[in-house]
Amino acid sequence: xxxxxxxxxxxxxxxxxxxxxxxxxxxxxxxxxxxxxxxxxxxxxxxxxxxxxxxxxxxxxxxxxxxxxxxxxxxxxxxxxxxxxxxxxxxxxxxxxxxxxxxxxxxxxxxxxxxxxxxxxxxxxxxxxxxxxxxxxxxxxxxxxxxxxxxxxxxxxxxxxxxxxxxxxxxxxxxxxxxxxxxxxxxxxxxxxxxxxxxxxxxxxxxxxxxxxxxxxxxxxxxxxxxxxxxxxxxxxxxxxxxxxxxxxxxxxxxxxxxxxxxxxxxxxxxxxxxxxxxxxxxxxxxxxxxxxxxxxxxxxxxxxxxxxxxxxxxxxxxxxxxxxxxxxxxxxxxxxxxxxxxxxxxxxxxxxxxxxxxxxxxxxxxxxxxxxxxxxxxxxxxxxxxxxxxxxxxxxxxxxxxxxxxxxxxxxxxxxxxxxxxxxxxxxxxxxxxxxxxxxxxxxxxxxxxxxxxxxxxxxxxxxxxxxxxxxxxxxxxxxxxxxxxxxxxxxxxxxxxxxxxxxxxxxxxxxxxxxxxxxxxxxxxxxxxxxxxxxxxxxxxxxxxxxxxxxxxxxxxxxxxxxxxxxxxxxxxxxxxxxxxxxxxxxxxxxxxxxxxxxxxxxxxxxx
Amino acid sequence: xxxxxxxxxxxxxxxxxxxxxxxxxxxxxxxxxxxxxxxxxxxxxxxxxxxxxxxxxxxxxxxxxxxxxxxxxxxxxxxxxxxxxxxxxxxxxxxxxxxxxxxxxxxxxx
Numbered sequence: 199x200x201x202x203x204x205x206x207x208x209x210x211x212x213x214x215x216x217x218x219x220x221x222x223x224x225x226x227x228x229x230x231x232x233x234x235x236x237x238x239x240x241x242x243x244x245x246x247x248x249x250x251x252x253x254x255x256x257x258x259x260x261x262x263x264x265x266x267x268x269x270x271x272x273x274x275x276x277x278x279x280x281x282x283x284x285x286x287x288x289x290x291x292x293x294x295x296x297x298x299x300x301x302x303x304x305x306x307x308x309x310x311x312x313x314x315x316x317x318x319x320x321x322x323x324x325x326x327x328x329x330x331x332x333x334x335x336x337x338x339x340x341x342x343x344x345x346x347x348x349x350x351x352x353x354x355x356x357x358x359x360x361x362x363x364x365x366x367x368x369x370x371x372x373x374x375x376x377x378x379x380x381x382x383x384x385x386x387x388x389x390x391x392x393x394x395x396x397x398x399x400x401x402x403x404x405x406x407x408x409x410x411x412x413x414x415x416x417x418x419x420x421x422x423x424x425x426x427x428x429x430x431x432x433x434x435x436x437x438x439x440x441x442x443x444x445x446x447x448x449x450x451x452x453x454x455x456x457x458x459x460x461x462x463x464x465x466x467x468x469x470x471x472x473x474x475x476x477x478x479x480x481x482x483x484x485x486x487x488x489x490x491x492x493x494x495x496x497x498x499x500x501x502x503x504x505x506x507x508x509x510x511x512x513x514x515x516x517x518x519x520x521x522x523x524x525x526x527x528x529x530x531x532x533x534x535x536x537x538x539x540x541x542x543x544x545x546x547x548x549x550x551x552x553x554x555x556x557x558x559x560x561x562x563x564x565x566x567x568x569x570x571x572x573x574x575x576x577x578x579x580x581x582x583x584x585x586x587x588x589x590x591x592x593x594x595x596x597x598x599x600x601x602x603x604x605x606x607x608x609x610x611x612x613x614x615x616x617x618x619x620x621x622x623x624x625x626x627x628x629x630x631x632x633x634x635x636x637x638x639x640x641x642x643x644x645x646x647x648x649x650x651x652x653x654x655x656x657x658x659x660x661x662x663x664x665x666x667x668x669x670x671x672x673x674x675x676x677x678x679x680x681x682x683x684x685x686x687x688x689x690x691x692x693x694x695x696x697x698x699x700x701x702x703x704x705x706x707x708x709x710x711x712x713x714x715x716x717x718x719x720x721x722x723x724x725x726x727x728x729x730x731x732x733x734x735x736x737x738x739x740x741x742x743x744x745x746x747x748x749x750x751x752x753x754x755x756x757x758x759x760x761x762x763x764x765x766x767x768x769x770x771x772x773x774x775x776x777x778x779x780x781x782x783x784x785x786x787x788x789x790x791x792x793x794x795x796x797x798x799x800x801x802x803x804x805x806x807x808x
Numbered sequence: 809x810x811x812x813x814x815x816x817x818x819x820x821x822x823x824x825x826x827x828x829x830x831x832x833x834x835x836x837x838x839x840x841x842x843x844x845x846x847x848x849x850x851x852x853x854x855x856x857x858x859x860x861x862x863x864x865x866x867x868x869x870x871x872x873x874x875x876x877x878x879x880x881x882x883x884x885x886x887x888x889x890x891x892x893x894x895x896x897x898x899x900x901x902x903x904x905x906x907x908x909x910x911x912x913x914x915x916x917x918x
Contacts, residue, residue, distance in 0.1 A: 268872040280833035282822045293818050301896050320862035327857045370849040375837050427848040541857050
């Protein structure tokens, strides 16, 4: 049974295709259109998935959409009518968007692709079931508890349940407008970052601050119950009336106006970031405890945008509420396409679900397009771009490891592109984690982003325990763990100058300073031989040369740009930044040898800053 | 569909609500704060995945709104709204230009 899943028209549009429950391909539309988190109908992604599976749309057993349009319509219209007397313009906009886009999806798809599967029907799966299926079915667990943490689906914002074999049940939900995602997004907005993409920055900022407003937030903005459920005080939120999420009551409560984007980050915002991170962690831990108590499960799977909060995930792991945790790497709405396809398959299929107890079936999340060496060489020759072909695999790995050891910054493009927001080695910028200047240099000269933002370490799986307080695998970079005490240079997280907290990023804290955050934590990616062979070999060779099994791994893009997809995207990014070496499969491009280009700042206009 | 035309569409719907119905929708998001709770969890009435077919006719759509009687009533009360939805469901965006051109007629009847 071949099933295509689609998510679209909110953010992070994507498509995924599965064959008898096995993931064949999955990709986000942003990678093709080059518009970050695009909400467009994922025409390019669908085309790619069909091509990868070698099938026409009309031959599919089913085409599935990741949410229920009637329930979504129900919420949009109820919201529109309930608040119409207050905010006509906003409600009209909301309604217009709904009518125009969401209800016309089958017709839109038919216009491009013709008949929708053998039955010419579009099936739908509720939003949180799509998330739940994306988390449970690819996990390495025969059975597990399920926790979905989201902004909002149709009505649900948080769902809990259990998966056993093929069966998946969500038993309870917390519904809109009480939403953990919207709560965090409100603080993201208030601290001057973009909603739906800046949440990650807020999380990165939090460790610089002191969580001194936790009580204020809990007394005024969110009430937390013992079972982990919560209730928002809607006086503090404007999402019912306008696109701005946090109301002006935030200003009064914290005695500071909402920070304007790109302005200096005052210490108060940093403390607020630390405080809301604490509150969210408290809620997640309470939810997990309640879930463990009620389900008696030893495993937990998670999805939904809030499940990308790797600091909270790290704390959850430390609590040891569950023995094992697996988080869908495409936890946001991008994962909905995969989940909807899996949900349909397991509901219809008579074949039992097969579970590998050691690895998940997410295939390292390397599920996107790949370009072979011949295609890349053809592109480079056609474009008259100088390169060195290195056909000896071991020599190539050795060269890359030596470049990193020499302090070079590498753009690494190899194999299938990652599905989900994190680059895991296939479309990555990699550098030396031992280099004290690397974090600042990469942020300001390569990524062109805020200097406070931390970088992640990619570490050989078997060495992870020697460097981090981490007792489990973290192949998808979704867990934050502390750097081991014996690797710290200065075992303190004390702020030496409260007025210039952000300047302290350059103070070395460990023997891997470029990936050690101010609180001595790191967002770890463990790399294993069987899951990501080439990236593993690079780290292994680097370890042989230097005694350090760790490199910086950050996504191959500049700020606001989706991760590169094609060799052309990679070359463009290489030339616009101060990346020293570009590796396209087995072709090596050296910056000094490339044709001189005029200073190219077009990307600043081309990509909306996140 | 232009915003102005849509304003007419939504305002028409709003105007067709009785005072009680207006209050129902207005209270929908605010009832929670009025009483003391120990949890905000809601037990799901349907616990399995409920795969369904994307509604492509107004009848399919109405059937699937069974659980929300307030919204279903709107379809009965406001024929023009139903007519517009039917059009969108059956013709998709492809016909929106044509739909837009015909909109003044709808506007008039609304």
